Amino acid sequence: MLVGDMKRILAGIVCVIGLGSSAAAQDITQLEKISSVASFTKTEKAITFDCQDHSQVRLTVLAPDLIRIRAAFAKALPANDHSWAIAKDDWNTPRWILSEMADSIVVSTDEVEIIVHRSPLLIEFRDARTHEVINVDEQPMAYDAKGTLAGMMFDSNAGMFVAASKTLGFDEHFYGLGEKAARLDKRRERFINWNSDTPGYTEGKDPIYQTIPFYLGLQHGNAYGIFFDNSYRSYFDFGHSSQQRAWFGAEGGEMSYYFFYGPSMKKILSRYAELTGHMPMPPMWALGNQQSRWSYYPDTTVEEVARQYRERDLPLDVIHLDIDYMQAYRVFTFDTKRFPKPKDLSEKLGKQGVKIVAIVDPGVKYQPSVPINISRGRSPSNPELDPQDRRYYVFDDGLSHNYFQRRKSGELFIPKVWPGDSVFVDYSLPEARRWWGDLHRAYLDNGIAGIWNDMNEPSDFVDQTGKNQTDVVSYDEGENSTHAKNRNVFALLEARATYDGLERLQPNKRPYVITRAGYAGIQRYSTMWTGDTNSSWESLALNIPMFTTLGLSGEPFVGSDVGGFIGRGNGELLVRAYQISFLAPFCRNHKVIDGYDQEPWRFGKYYEDIIRKYLKLRYQLLPFLYTSLEEAHRTGVPLFRPLVLNYQEDPNTYNLDDEFMVGKDLLVAPVQRPEIMQRLVYLPKGVWYDYWTNKKYQGGTMIRVDAPLETVPMFVRAGAIIPLGPQMNYVGEKSFNPLTFEIYPDDDGSAATTLYEDDGVSPAYQRGVFRRTIIDVKRAKTGYVVNIAAPTGNYNPGPREFSFVINSSPTPKFVRIADEGRGRTIEIR
Ligand code: MIG
Numbered sequence: 001m002l003v004g005d006m007k008r009i010l011a012g013i014v015c016v017i018g019l020g021s022s023a024a025a026q027d028i029t030q031l032e033k034i035s036s037v038a039s040f041t042k043t044e045k046a047i048t049f050d051c052q053d054h055s056q057v058r059l060t061v062l063a064p065d066l067i068r069i070r071a072a073f074a075k076a077l078p079a080n081d082h083s084w085a086i087a088k089d090d091w092n093t094p095r096w097i098l099s100e101m102a103d104s105i106v107v108s109t110d111e112v113e114i115i116v117h118r119s120p121l122l123i124e125f126r127d128a129r130t131h132e133v134i135n136v137d138e139q140p141m142a143y144d145a146k147g148t149l150a151g152m153m154f155d156s157n158a159g160m161f162v163a164a165s166k167t168l169g170f171d172e173h174f175y176g177l178g179e180k181a182a183r184l185d186k187r188r189e190r191f192i193n194w195n196s197d198t199p200g201y202t203e204g205k206d207p208i209y210q211t212i213p214f215y216l217g218l219q220h221g222n223a224y225g226i227f228f229d230n231s232y233r234s235y236f237d238f239g240h241s242s243q244q245r246a247w248f249g250a251e252g253g254e255m256s257y258y259f260f261y262g263p264s265m266k267k268i269l270s271r272y273a274e275l276t277g278h279m280p281m282p283p284m285w286a287l288g289n290q291q292s293r294w295s296y297y298p299d300t301t302v303e304e305v306a307r308q309y310r311e312r313d314l315p316l317d318v319i320h321l322d323i324d325y326m327q328a329y330r331v332f333t334f335d336t337k338r339f340p341k342p343k344d345l346s347e348k349l350g351k352q353g354v355k356i357v358a359i360v361d362p363g364v365k366y367q368p369s370v371p372i373n374i375s376r377g378r379s380p381s382n383p384e385l386d387p388q389d390r391r392y393y394v395f396d397d398g399l400s401h402n403y404f405q406r407r408k409s410g411e412l413f414i415p416k417v418w419p420g421d422s423v424f425v426d427y428s429l430p431e432a433r434r435w436w437g438d439l440h441r442a443y444l445d446n447g448i449a450g451i452w453n454d455m456n457e458p459s460d461f462v463d464q465t466g467k468n469q470t471d472v473v474s475y476d477e478g479e480n481s482t483h484a485k486n487r488n489v490f491a492l493l494e495a496r497a498t499y500d501g502l503e504r505l506q507p508n509k510r511p512y513v514i515t516r517a518g519y520a521g522i523q524r525y526s527t528m529w530t531g532d533t534n535s536s537w538e539s540l541a542l543n544i545p546m547f548t549t550l551g552l553s554g555e556p557f558v559g560s561d562v563g564g565f566i567g568r569g570n571g572e573l574l575v576r577a578y579q580i581s582f583l584a585p586f587c588r589n590h591k592v593i594d595g596y597d598q599e600p601w602r603f604g605k606y607y608e609d610i611i612r613k614y615l616k617l618r619y620q621l622l623p624f625l626y627t628s629l630e631e632a633h634r635t636g637v638p639l640f641r642p643l644v645l646n647y648q649e650d651p652n653t654y655n656l657d658d659e660f661m662v663g664k665d666l667l668v669a670p671v672q673r674p675e676i677m678q679r680l681v682y683l684p685k686g687v688w689y690d691y692w693t694n695k696k697y698q699g700g701t702m703i704r705v706d707a708p709l710e711t712v713p714m715f716v717r718a719g720a721i722i723p724l725g726p727q728m729n730y731v732g733e734k735s736f737n738p739l740t741f742e743i744y745p746d747d748d749g750s751a752a753t754t755l756y757e758d759d760g761v762s763p764a765y766q767r768g769v770f771r772r773t774i775i776d777v778k779r780a781k782t783g784y785v786v787n788i789a790a791p792t793g794n795y796n797p798g799p800r801e802f803s804f805v806i807n808s809s810p811t812p813k814f815v816r817i818a819d820e821g822r823g824r825t826i827e828i829r
Contacts (some may be wrong), residue, residue, distance in 0.1 A: 017386050035052040037116065044093055055073050058070045058071075067259045073162065083256075085227075087276055144160055156617070168245050174215055183550055209530075215270060224268070287625055289315050291309070294593040295322035299340075300336070316730055325342075332393075336386075369392075382445060406473060424458055426497070437502070452608065456491035456494050456515060495783075509762065523555050538672065546560070630770075631673075667717070697715070720746065757772075771795040
């Protein structure tokens with residue numbers, strides 16, 4: 001035996017022993033369990049159970065399919081009940097009934113039946129109609145009574161732990177949990193939530209930037225959801241440590257969770273959006289193509305990027321300014337040499353249809369003023385354009401108002417980020433949020449169109465785990481709580497300050513914010529991107545599971561650095577990346593400071609030409625994408641979907657994450673490995689059309705298709721109508737005229753769609769200024785009858801032409817009509 005082998009075996013043994021001893025400690029069965037029910041009281045909305053050990057459990061009926069469970073261990077439930085995630089707490093209590101049995105108390109709504117077993121106290125959720133068990137406690141809710149176990153379990157000094165454990169179904173599948181570098185189906189995996197700056201993460205890295213403690217369970221086609229609303233470091237284990245249980249817990253705070261019953265996943269997502277807030281409509285140009293680099297400077301380089309895009313006939317809506325636009329990383333300033341006249345720059349770009357998004361980090365440079373009299377120079381109302389090396393207005397203002405985070409001792413907390421020594425704002429203070437929001441005037445005055453919030457885990461170069469921040473206090477509604485509770489909501493509150501500020505400063509424009517970190521509810525304020533990926537095939541293969549998972553976690557507006565952030569890519573990788581991202585809500589090519597250039601033309605004309613084809617198609621598909629985005633806004637059902645969301649009854653979709661759908665009509669099966677020119681594609685039951693050839697397929701099986709670099713396999717569901725606009729190079733360059741409706745009849749000859757339109761920029765859509773048009777096609781004896789219903793809503797897009805293309809016949813037939821906004825029927829022969 002070689003010495004090397006020996007060492008490995010020894011290491012193996014040591015490792016087994018290590019696991020063995022901690023496996024016992026890691027077992028959540030060791031936590032103290034809540035004791036049995038002694039008595040209960042009922043109010044109009046809730047039942048409160050008093051337990052033998054003086055614990056209290058409250059079950060609140062919010063909706064027929066939404067039940068909240070709250071527990072306090074060995075004490076009464078506190079009156080204080082606040083969460084930054086929750087958007088709605090004024091629920092109209094639906095009808096429900098209570099039945100008292102010898103062993104249990106049963107609460108029934110029209111949809112769900114909750115059986116609370118008295119001893120031991122186990123909660124069981126059943127379908128109220130079929131009485132089928134949906135989800136059941138595997139052990140009573142539990143906590144770390146001695147305050148020692150959690151430390152042993154998780155190598156943390158939390159000294160507190162709360163947990164709930166559910167029986168793991170033999171066929172149960174798990175989805176959600178927000179941003180995880182993991183596959184779609186999370187069965188047999190475990191996760192930690194602790195917002196972390198993790199550049200170059202690969203599959204399995206956990207935690208990464210965001211915390212969305214919400215998941216969906218699916219078994220026998222029935223779905224439920226659980227939102228564990230706890231911002232402390234939390235743990236989710238979907239059958240990883242034991243085949244018996246799926247459990248979740250946190251290092252502090254309350255056991256408070258919301259149980260959603262479907263059985264449809266879409267219904268759960270709608271409720272989740274109602275509870276934690278709907279994504280507002282971003283401006284339509286946010287769907288445009290975006291280009292970024294760490295960093296484009298000076299201003300002439302930014303102009304050159306725009307010029308290249310236009311010269312090469314590549315569509316572009318946005319260029320991003322990364323951290324080097326600032327004066328030595330001072331947020332809310334512009335470098336006086338690199339960007340002396342940012343307003344002129346944004347106007348110049350604006351003429352070409354290009355907008356600027358600027359990065360804003362939470363780290364405010366720590367810069368005590370030089371104690372001499374300095375006049376603020378030429379533009380006192382625009383300090384962002386003045387040198388700030390003697391006095392930095394943001395630091396001065398924030399300090400004088402006491403808006404910066406402090407340690408328990410009262411000292412300022414001074415992390416190190418890009419500006420060096422820095423301070424962070426306590427965004428839990430309402431007046432600090434308002435101040436931060438108002439500071440964005442510095443950007444809007446200079447024509448900046450959107451804000452990109454980075455580093456908001458918050459990242460701290462001193463220590464990325466949060467240890468340097470343990471004793472940092474946040475106001476937190478008067479609780480003055482510490483980092484353990486506030487870290488995971490820091491970005492949510494920063495994004496809220498930013499969004500609210502933009503909305504106040506420009507009430508006629510929809511805010512556009514992009515964030516890296518977040519907590520549940522982040523969708524109310526911000527879109528997101530998946531941080532520092534690699535330019536590698538492995539990293540690319542995470543796109544689909546991550547985008548779809550985020551969509552299943554309440555965050556529909558997602559995307560990833562196209563081509564990857566770190567490392568050297570190549571033309572093939574970039575093309576394959578665009579073949580996914582051209583249909584992702586956020587489509588932005590971005591690259592690290594020391595990386596090889598990665599704009600669409602950098603690897604040569606062959607690749608550039610293919611990328612152009614997909615970017616042009618994205619813009620043509622804008623009516624379709626925008627309609628799907630509005631659905632996500634209104635219903636919480638994302639546009640970028642895993643197949644399981646549309647085909648929940650089909651087990652073939654349960655762990656399928658190398659294909660995705662946009663809305664319910666478009667299925668895309670990209671290639672995610674090098675030098676692959678063919679692939680297997682699963683098509684769910686029904687008829688499908690190859691998007692490129694119109695070839696028909698019968699679904700319910702795998703098919704093999706060609707996928708040369710020029711072609712991403714794409715299929716349209718029979719029965720769909722895809723609305724397309726004209727080709728354009730930026731949103732608003734042309735009106736959507738003519739609108740072409742590509743019709744894909746099903747076996748009965750029917751197809752339908754609903755087109756959504758609004759002005760694309762203002763919040764007027766919230767007051768009914770939109771137009772929804774239902775278009776319906778039926779086969780008639782000699783052709784097809786197209787029925788355009790009278791549109792609803794008050795938005796008038798002006799006169800334009802509708803074209804209809806029937807894709808079923810070998811030679812497509814067209815008919816053209818002028819849209820006068822009235823309902824009408826036309827016949828195509
Ligand atoms: O410490 O602003 O994820 O997109 O280019 C790195 C510089 C800070 C991380 C972001 C990345 C951005 C970079 N930032």
